[in-house]
Amino acid sequence: MAKMIGAIEVDIETCKGCSLCVEACPTDVIALADEVNGKGYNYAYMANPDACNGCTNCALVCPDSCITVYRKKVEMA
Amino acid sequence: MAKMIGAIEVDIETCKGCSLCVEACPTDVIALADEVNGKGYNYAYMANPDACNGCTNCALVCPDSCITVYRKKVEMA
Amino acid sequence: MKEEIIIAGFGGQGVLSMGKILAYSGVMQGQEVTWMPSYGPEMRGGTANVTVVLSDNRISSPILHAFDTAIILNQQSMDKFEPLVKPGGLLLYDPNGITRHPERDDINIYKIEAAEEAAQLKSAKTFNMIVLGAFLKVKPVVEMENVLKGLKKSLPERHHHLIPMNEKAIQRGGEIVKEVTLVKA
Amino acid sequence: MKEEIIIAGFGGQGVLSMGKILAYSGVMQGQEVTWMPSYGPEMRGGTANVTVVLSDNRISSPILHAFDTAIILNQQSMDKFEPLVKPGGLLLYDPNGITRHPERDDINIYKIEAAEEAAQLKSAKTFNMIVLGAFLKVKPVVEMENVLKGLKKSLPERHHHLIPMNEKAIQRGGEIVKEVTLVKA
Amino acid sequence: MKGNEAIAEAAIRCGADGYFGYPITPQSEVMEKLMELQPWNSTGMVVLQAESETASINMLYGGAGCGKRVMTSSSSPGISLMQEGLSYMAGAELPCLVVNVVRGGPGLGTIQPSQSDYFQSVKGGGHGDYKLIVLAPASVQEMADFVELGFDLAFKYRNPAMILSDGMIGQMMEKVELKPQQKRWTDEEVAQMHPWATTGKPESRDYNIITSVELDSEAHEKFNHRLQVKYRELEEKEVRFETTDVDDADYLIVAYGSSARISAAAIEILREKGIKVGLLRPITLYPFPTKEIQRLGAKMKGILSVEMSSGQMVEDVRLAVEGKVKVEHFGRYGGVVHSPDEVAEALEQKLIGG
Amino acid sequence: MKGNEAIAEAAIRCGADGYFGYPITPQSEVMEKLMELQPWNSTGMVVLQAESETASINMLYGGAGCGKRVMTSSSSPGISLMQEGLSYMAGAELPCLVVNVVRGGPGLGTIQPSQSDYFQSVKGGGHGDYKLIVLAPASVQEMADFVELGFDLAFKYRNPAMILSDGMIGQMMEKVELKPQQKRWTDEEVAQMHPWATTGKPESRDYNIITSVELDSEAHEKFNHRLQVKYRELEEKEVRFETTDVDDADYLIVAYGSSARISAAAIEILREKGIKVGLLRPITLYPFPTKEIQRLGAKMKGILSVEMSSGQMVEDVRLAVEGKVKVEHFGRYGGVVHSPDEVAEALEQKLIGG
Amino acid sequence: MAEITEDIKVAENIVHKKSSVLTDKVMHYCPGCSHGVVHKLLAEVIEEMGIQDKTIGVAPVGCSVFIYNYLAIDWQEAAHGRAPALGTAISRLRPDRYVVTYQGDGDLAAIGTAETIHACNRGENMVMIFINNGIYGMTGGQMAPTTLEGMKASTCPFGRDPKTDGNPLKITEIVAQLPGTNFVTRQAVHTAAAVRRTKKAIRKAFEKQKDKTGTSFVEVVSTCNSGWKMNPVDSNNWMEENMFPFYPLGDIKDV
Amino acid sequence: MAEITEDIKVAENIVHKKSSVLTDKVMHYCPGCSHGVVHKLLAEVIEEMGIQDKTIGVAPVGCSVFIYNYLAIDWQEAAHGRAPALGTAISRLRPDRYVVTYQGDGDLAAIGTAETIHACNRGENMVMIFINNGIYGMTGGQMAPTTLEGMKASTCPFGRDPKTDGNPLKITEIVAQLPGTNFVTRQAVHTAAAVRRTKKAIRKAFEKQKDKTGTSFVEVVSTCNSGWKMNPVDSNNWMEENMFPFYPLGDIKDV
Ligand SMILES: Cc1ncc(C[n+]2csc(CCOP(=O)(O)OP(=O)(O)O)c2C)c(N)n1
Ligand SMILES: Cc1ncc(C[n+]2csc(CCOP(=O)(O)OP(=O)(O)O)c2C)c(N)n1
Ligand code: SF4
Ligand code: SF4
Ligand code: SF4
Ligand code: SF4
């Protein structure tokens, strides 16, 4: 079976922890970190990376263009 | 037979000879005088007084409120 | 030579364009000229006047408080400008609509029945040219050939067919202008 | 007595209102006070700071270039204001998010783990009151009863139920503030 | 209380009838405070956020034309948009109060305090020969007090008045004593006190016209002459200023508003060094305390005009002393506020030679 | 040709790119003439009637930002509406040409000639520390010539320039010699000559920003300082004036524009009486011919500043001579034009004593 | 019968005379200018409603700047385009008064666009009279926002070309769609019947003000024979043929 | 599987990344501000159309005043409300360029009303982007012309009351009725789907400009969580519930 798997990369320093990506992700991949970045924001990260399908929703709603999305079709058993 | 007869009085000095009353009169009562008033305008006057029925049309369209209209019901033979 | 002229009358009498033709005529003659209208809402219905200065030298001010010539075309203007003609100067007027005729005896007074003449010619538009012709007859401050050039210059191309008619009116004005009183020399 | 204080940190840390309470406390104590915020778009996300002056006499300028006390709540502010503390003055800071700790040896330095404490109290809003408590412990420039009056005055009526919580936070700040270095006397 | 808030509180208390404004930093708190206080429920004062500063000033025109005490506040760019309106109000002899909490210009500039709108305020930013009455507060208390003073002068002379403040005075908090609430004028009082106002034409008087247009230039010159007579009267009677430490002074600082406060601190520094400096603080920028500066200036070795600008008021100081004493300018600008040290140093350098 | 028409003709001939304006007496002929000449068909110049003067000046901002030679014209009330825009353009260092054909103010005033917008033009009608380059034509010929000069100075210094004329010069007709048609700059030339302009960011350069805002007050002070350096350079290099009959003169008249013409006639009258009077006519009102007035003033028994205003330029004359010679003002105002006789009489009365 | 005509000229037979709210001053308008007609109707409505002492007018900058000389009510003369701002303040500070603004098309729909729209959108309690003559009369006949496509004016001497000069603006339709207006109508005064209708509309606009439910807006499509360079009678005809199709008469909103 | 996640992070698998037209500067906006999203879409459209060198932008006065720091195209910063006037001149003097104005609701629909309406009515060839967040963000949350009835702002702290504060203004509907506009749409960026639609709309607006047939106008109903005093996620929800009923999304005009 072919399946889309995805991954995101968050630019931690420019992330402002707005949570919009968290909300936008259909598969609950993203959460805000407990730690803060240099600006004092709890940045977003892949809390549940396996669930990501690379749909780009998170990146689309991110006001700060912090998210790069990768996607690949993989064959699964 | 009862009939409406009318008359108008034009304030010659404030009349500007615009001709709008001439145009508005349904019974062709009014004309512009050959003479001019103090401002140099050919003022309006009752050229055909008998035809006036006091409909006030002329007064209504006059921009300079120069026209007073009189009307009376008279019995005619 | 320096001639300071006021032309004054109702809006619509062609006062400003008469002044303009005079000014252009001066330019054609190589003179310095200024043309300064009164302007604004008074134009509508009210009075209009223009000051024209023709001079061989640089003209300092185009707005004047005394004139060599006053060309007067209605009563208000008569009241306002008769007193401002310089002693020995010229007052030219059209008596139509004038209720108080000029009274000064230290200036030269001429009259021109231009309105009447224009009515006879059935061409209200020539009124101001008749007046101009009268003035040039009395004071030939510019030569006729330059006046015609000035006329051409001040009329838009599409109105150039009117020039002959205007020329005739100017001529007619010169013919019918009448002396009223001259300064006792 | 004259105390010139800068409080500086991120927008949203309650810097301005901490300053306001301090200022009102001074007023309650009968002092002259000024409160002068940095203001404008920087407020969003960026830094925010406020200068508070408490004095027994008329205060000439509310904008200062050197301070008796700097209360510092983020790294940018540390960089900017550490150098501006007067020799012998006080620098109080929250080490949370601070990457370069203060280095001067001619001033008194204290730290207050207010963010951590506020997180433990599960009440981010008390953060600034903890810091205020720490400051008042180190420099009791106003009496506690006046601080409470100031608190009351600066809070809108509808928030007066929060006063006890704030009072506790102030107290707690006083308890946990830590001396870092003192000027060698 | 913040300077801006003091304006709002004072406006309500002195019985103002209307505020019309448009938000702009660093003075938005004026309208915000008013909206929070809802004076329409207490005194009946109207508070309206207009669509622009252009609309605001013309709303003032309308309100003032009815004999009402109306005001607006803004900051530099917004005030520039009011210049036509201000010229109209001066031309129609309408009283009103305009607060300018100046920020650094030109253009959008900074939102930091500045004093670079002096020329605009006192020389005439709008067209024509007119003057505003210009008050320069140096404390939050004066922000409050000058609201009433501004209205009083505006109505006394039927002329727009301006409070020329800056971001520092507007944003800072200080202790303020507010006056007790005064009643607003009733419509009947207005009709009586201001018979020129358009209050609705009763049978008993001819109709009133508020206008600034005149076709006949001679008549318009007469009107302008009347304005000039009024301005001479203002210059005669309404000059306000404050002097400190001038009696024994060798040098004089002339400074208004924030700069006056900072200069006072500078003078302390200088006096500690043994340099005797006094302060003249113009309170009215128009009418300017020309005579007093002339009088005091004659005794001085030099005058330093201190403003947060590249040098505007300094021209009026120079005009006052007519070359009889050296006048220098000092000021940081573009939103930077000078420190007392800088002022002190400038005085030493520019007047004493360093 | 009328002064206003001369502006229009000269604009096309000097290769202006755009005119944006709104009708107002006494200068509507500028746009009317342009519309009649349809330069978009010949040189490609854009002519647009804007919805207001506020829009006009901001259209100038947009056009100037692209490195184009853009201009507007208006009269006093309309110019007041441009004050914010002018401050922005000065703050963004944008070149443009604004013609003010002044009429009597304040307010709607008269449509007759006046010179009462001097302060607004040279001191800064808008907010902030900025200056306009101000040219004062005294003839229809200069109305034409100063269009090109104005553009040249504006672009040289990246600063708005103004032609400060009045209803007299605007409405009068005089002989004019127009320069031959010059080509408009091509887009490529613009990009090369004005690398700061927003012409579309090619790969070869960073993107350009035209702005006047700065959050950091220190940076904004630096920018303002740069402006001041520019103004000092203008004051050094671009002062223009004309003197007549000054060599043997005992008295000096300083007058610009219409007033200078009238003063020239007054001087003839006075010289006939044996009173030796000379004329200094500032051509640039900013930068003002301060040094020349100072130099000439030193030799005079008195100076009369003649303006059609209640006395504005006279302040700059006084600042120039620093009390060293008596300076008096004379001027009719509110739309009244003084006569040579009145000027002559005023000089005798005010300076010689009558 | 000429004698009869003279005979009936006695006060009791008067059926139309100059409104007492009009002053004796001769209007400065060009012969045949629509402004005069509308002034008269305004005066008549004010007289008939008996509100001369309760009405405050706001004059524009435009040919009608001097309306204040002709109607004997209290007037303020606004800066160009700002009458609605003045009206706003007057109406709010004197809610016991009728406020009427009077503006031309340049004034109301060009420079004053923002003030017009925002006053109407706020629903300021006032009557706005809008004289749309498709031209800038006062300044000598320049293009107005309402100048028709192809129509000549001194700043579009070859006829308005929407490509370069922009489109004619129907501001009244915009105003009608704003929630703050309670009555929006377009009328004319070229015939006696039209004059009667316009007077009714103005009267209605004033009546509506009693309820304080917002702005009442009366456009009068008008002639400017000077600007149009036609005589008054031809102007009326031209207006009927050319203006009315684009600016159709009638009520647009009545709530 | 976490390893896979790391493994696929190679260039060839990138399906979304920051647009190259965006600069490296960190935007000054509050966390979650809609401005950032719209900036990004604008950058992406410009990048995808390959018109970075042909586009001139006009920035407003409002929170987005510094948009010029974030998109690497030539920019002019306009005075408050005047962006359409700048755009008019730029577009007419550089008809070979794409002109895009970017404005907030205070800027475009309050102080700039006249400029907005007249530019659209003239049909200036430019793209106008209108960020309607119902508030004055930059100056700290005052009432905007588009603030909803009952909505709180610092100058209507008890909620907008149309009686005193005026009605919310639907300027986009007005603009749509002007003959000069060729495409008028209202969008939002609160969900991924909405973002996709808004990007399409912006792209379409730019495409339309190729034909020089007038103004293309894109409203984006937006959040200002700082001004609204809610977190970004709640703001989006509040917007859906309250703003969309009054400002319904979708194309309003497309000719
Ligand atoms: C700020 C300003 N700009 C321009 C003018 C010049 N001006 C006077 S009236 C007018 C337009 C008049 O047209 P309109 O409003 O249509 O009135 P109308 O004369 O046609 O009745 C203009 C542009 C002015 N007085 N003030
Ligand atoms: C002439 C002028 N008036 C007022 C201001 C202050 N000001 C700056 S931004 C702004 C409004 C911003 O609101 P909006 O346009 O909705 O943009 P947002 O910040 O919400 O994106 C105001 C009133 C100004 N800079 N200039
Ligand atoms: S949407 Fe962007 S800025 Fe917001 S939390 Fe996610 S990554 Fe960070
Ligand atoms: S790409 Fe889609 S699935 Fe993956 S984190 Fe983003 S929103 Fe979630
Ligand atoms: S309508 Fe009036 S002004 Fe015109 S001609 Fe008749 S009476 Fe005279
Ligand atoms: S009243 Fe009627 S009939 Fe008589 S003159 Fe007037 S229009 Fe004619």
Ligand code: SF4
């Ligand atoms: S110019 Fe036109 S609007 Fe003005 S008075 Fe004359 S006809 Fe009427």
Ligand code: SF4
């Ligand atoms: S204040 Fe509002 S509009 Fe401005 S950046 Fe913050 S969230 Fe965005």
Ligand SMILES: [Mg+2]
């Ligand atoms: Mg009109």
Ligand SMILES: [Mg+2]
């Ligand atoms: Mg907004």
